[in-house]
Amino acid sequence: QVQLVQSGAEVKKPGASVKVSCKASGYTFTNYWIHWVRQAPGQGLEWMGWINPATGGTNYRQKFQGRVTLTTDTSMITAYMELRSLTSDDTAMYYCVRDPGNGWGFDPWGQGTLVTVSS
């Protein structure tokens, strides 16, 4: 079945960087965009950006511009999200999710990766 499996929880100090991976299975990786969405503790969902695995094209939310980089490794059928200059406000669950496009919604979602930023 179609599945996205993310890397494990991370604890980082302020100012550090984190790189979260998202391994796909069950479908042709390059046919679907991957989005990254985060959720701070007790808060709602926040869209961060997308990447087109076929072309490497990306689009980032303005607030993350310059701090986030989305990449893919098509040979490893894995997407990555790197976030730099971490602060306590970046403490959140980070999700990758597949986008079938054409109004099909986001499906499926990865299980989430908890990133905790603490000194």
Add this chain to the structure above:
Amino acid sequence: QSLLTQPPSVSGAPGQRVTISCTGSSSNIGASAQVHVHWYQQIAGTAPKLLIYSNDRRPSGVPDRFSGSKSGTSGSLAITGLQAEDEADYYCQSYDTLSGYYVFGTGTKVTVL
């Protein structure tokens, strides 16, 4: 600040019908017929799950107790025959043509009394 507004909470007794609104604007939900509303269910401690896509379509496996609609600049999710397992947070999602961003609603907590 989210561009899609939902009520913070709704509640109902088992078997009742509840609805959740998702209010947007002419730059997102109301921009065109090609801008859709999707709905996600997030049970506590788990990842969100697609519940409704393209305004009113159910993915395979989603009970027909869940239905969606879109009208003007708003979307709506209805749950009929409310069950204890429906207790969760629900989020709407769309696309904002002005910013080029994908946007989520503020989220609604459904409580089964």
